[in-house]
Amino acid sequence: MSLTLTVLPGEYAVAQLPGGRAVPAWATRGDLWCVLGAPDELSVVCPAGQVPGDVRAQLGWRALMLTGPFEFTLTGILASxxxxxxDAGVGIFALSTFNTDYVLVAATDLDRSVAALREAGHTVRE
Structure with missing residues (x-):
């Protein structure tokens, strides 16, 4: 399966807040953000520059958007x-929306990620 992905501009962060906490305003700004609440934590993905310095976060992620939308009945989209x-040794953080998927990779792995995806037959727009 050949897909088209777009590298989004800017760097992102994956942050962790205590469970049960209200969603902070800084977490819901920008073109791409995601907040997921679980009993023991509140995870936030947002532009890196928005995360306060006192919040536990891993910075330096780049986002690749899969061009969708994809029907829910399709299988293997994300796996492809x-x-x-x-196989290229790249760690990921994946997000899904109703229409598509996003894959975050470390900024230091972006070039290797793009090369691996192109080698697998995907189109990557930078």
């Missing part, structure tokens, strides 16, 4: 992207 990245 994740498997080449796995």
């Amino acid at each position: 992207v994740l498997n080449p990245l796995r």
Whole structure:
């Protein structure tokens, strides 16, 4: 399966807050953000520059958007992207929306990620 992905501009962060906490305003700004609440934590993905210095976070992620939308009945969409990245030794953080998927890779792994995806037959727009 050949897909088209777009490298989004800017760097992102994956932050962790205590469970049960209200969603902070800084977490919901920008073109791409995600907040997921679980009993023991609140995870936030947002532009790196928005995360306060006193929040536990891993900075330096780049986002690749899969061009969708994809029907829920389709299988293997995310695997067709994740498997080449796995084979290239690239760690990921994946997000899904109703229409599409996003894959975050470390900024230091972006060039290697793009090369691996292109080698697997995908189109990557930078």
